[in-house]
Amino acid sequence: GPVRGRRRGRDDDASAAAHGRGRGRWMASGGSDGAVLLWHRVDDPRVSTAHEWVVVARGAHGAPVTDVCALEMRGGGGTDDSARPSSSSDSSDSSGVYLLATASQDCTVRMWRADLAALAPRHPAPPPTAAPASDSDHPNNAAFRVVWTTTTTRKATPTSAALAWLPGAGAARVIAAVGCADGDVRLHLCDVSKVAATDAEHSCVDVDVDAEHAATLEGHSDWVRDLAFVEDASDADANAEVDGSNPGVVADKGSDRSPGLLLASASQDRTARVWRVARMDPRMDPHTNGRTGRMDADPQAPFAFMRLAAPPKPPSRLLGGGARLATHLEALLQGHDDWVLSVAWRPNGLGSNRNARTNPRPELLTASMDRSLILWTPSASGAGDLAASTAGGSTVWMADVSVGEAAASCLGFYGAAFDALGKRILAHSHGGAFHLWTNASSSGPGWTGREWTPGAACTGHVADVTCVAWDSLGRWLLTGSRDMTTRLHAKWMDAKTVGDDGTSTSGWRQLARPQVHGHAVSCVAALAPKAEVDGSNPAVDSSCGSTVFVSGSDEKTLRVFEAPGPFLGTLAKSLGGGGGGGVS
Numbered sequence: 264g265p266v267r268g269r270r271r272g273r274d275d276d277a278s279a280a281a282h283g284r285g286r287g288r289w290m291a292s293g294g295s296d297g298a299v300l301l302w303h304r305v306d307d308p309r310v311s312t313a314h315e316w317v318v319v320a321r322g323a324h325g326a327p328v329t330d331v332c333a334l335e336m337r338g339g340g341g342t343d344d345s346a347r348p349s350s351s352s353d354s355s356d357s358s359g360v361y362l363l364a365t366a367s368q369d370c371t372v373r374m375w376r377a378d379l380a381a382l383a384p385r386h387p388a389p390p391p392t393a394a395p396a397s398d399s400d401h402p403n404n405a406a407f408r409v410v411w412t413t414t415t416t417r418k419a420t421p422t423s424a425a426l427a428w429l430p431g432a433g434a435a436r437v438i439a440a441v442g443c444a445d446g447d448v449r450l451h452l453c454d455v456s457k458v459a460a461t462d463a464e465h466s467c468v469d470v471d472v473d474a475e476h477a478a479t480l481e482g483h484s485d486w487v488r489d490l491a492f493v494e495d496a497s498d499a500d501a502n503a504e505v506d507g508s509n510p511g512v513v514a515d516k517g518s519d520r521s522p523g524l525l526l527a528s529a530s531q532d533r534t535a536r537v538w539r540v541a542r543m544d545p546r547m548d549p550h551t552n553g554r555t556g557r558m559d560a561d562p563q564a565p566f567a568f569m570r571l572a573a574p575p576k577p578p579s580r581l582l583g584g585g586a587r588l589a590t591h592l593e594a595l596l597q598g599h600d601d602w603v604l605s606v607a608w609r610p611n612g613l614g615s616n617r618n619a620r621t622n623p624r625p626e627l628l629t630a631s632m633d634r635s636l637i638l639w640t641p642s643a644s645g646a647g648d649l650a651a652s653t654a655g656g657s658t659v660w661m662a663d664v665s666v667g668e669a670a671a672s673c674l675g676f677y678g679a680a681f682d683a684l685g686k687r688i689l690a691h692s693h694g695g696a697f698h699l700w701t702n703a704s705s706s707g708p709g710w711t712g713r714e715w716t717p718g719a720a721c722t723g724h725v726a727d728v729t730c731v732a733w734d735s736l737g738r739w740l741l742t743g744s745r746d747m748t749t750r751l752h753a754k755w756m757d758a759k760t761v762g763d764d765g766t767s768t769s770g771w772r773q774l775a776r777p778q779v780h781g782h783a784v785s786c787v788a789a790l791a792p793k794a795e796v797d798g799s800n801p802a803v804d805s806s807c808g809s810t811v812f813v814s815g816s817d818e819k820t821l822r823v824f825e826a827p828g829p830f831l832g833t834l835a836k837s838l839g840g841g842g843g844g845g846v847s
Contacts, residue, residue: 293328320407324367334426366421411472427492442487448480485531543589601633605678632675635667696722735791743784782816
């Protein structure tokens, strides 16, 4: 689709961003200057242009921000509703209360409370005069303020963060995961009930989040670059299969698998890991003494020696003093040849219908600097097995699909994400290019659902554009830039760009990068065919337009480029000519 606009709210580069749910009217970003910005989209043409994004709140760290994530306060986990705001906070644009977590190179992780309903009517926030140096420097603002801060050592500089509601019976709690430069993932339990109120009279600016360190996940040997939570639906399915209990309640007839979370972590050690995180009440464990919580001497208990070798941690204060946070490694994913920089869970349903997809198993997408994306899926036989859960997880995760770019111009993927339906993958790479793949729907013979086809995506220059030139027939545009390249753009009209939902993805795309130079390109011109100039060669079809261009740079040398035959075929296809239409 078309580029809606560029948003500038800081004087330095943006290093992280998180998008809100609902209609996409909210966005949070962090920058290399330490700024944390909250954006709101204004569509009223009386006050601004369509799709105008304005900064409504500002915060700051003392160093570059490495990650930003968000969690909606509405609809949290647990069975205690004290931490959830009332349904009146829900609106058409999801203007409720959100928690933002920001990780920074100043060795701090901050949690922010953002009341979107209170921030929406505001005018654009003024630029800060100076970055705050500490929490006390932040404005005393109930609508957007810091409610929790944790610090790390310089060796364990936070590089990623993720938030999720902890499912299961008990009080509603938020779990905050922090990935660090030492390879560890630190988990914190947070009681956010005191900051969940949406009414101004109940929102006290001096109330903070009550948090405690719950666990440290060790295993990675290099920076943890990304984290992602997803609710483990297989737990509820396993409980229902074993004893027919309510999938939302902890089973009490032989199954110790309470509803939990799967946490994926990506690291520069070229691996990704999947961890399982859940509440564990010793009184509900059939292999422990319900009164003391200690392990019974039952020789028939599965893997009892492992429990004795690694006794459980003390109960958690925020889980009522009886339960604790149980964690174990579910899978080690090895398949990339370079840094793994992002992880993303495939949405478990089509839109709001979570049961629409035929395969409810979690699927994980990893992006790497080896120029590949891998979609991982677990084996069906290992899900829900009690012995596997007790032993630390024996489910086999397989690399089901691998996509990527073989061109040398793609130096690796920085990140990838699914759309809301889980039918498209959008990745971004070094150089600013986007890459798109679509999982086409089909029911024909031989279709397995693993077919991902590349599509046209938006891309462009990564530095200032210095010159432009139109084709002699005005059908395509040639641009030169200080990024030392020339690029050709045209309107993509291929019929295959129509999606399964009937929407068209046609639009102006970059079709080629005909020149990669050693100097900044300063001028460019498209040459008309000779027949268009003087009509001297009637055999030349003047409808083909320009096929030659000239570029110049600071080295004072002009270079002439002629389009090869294969590219002319691609250009004809993009213009809807199908090989005709004058381009041959």
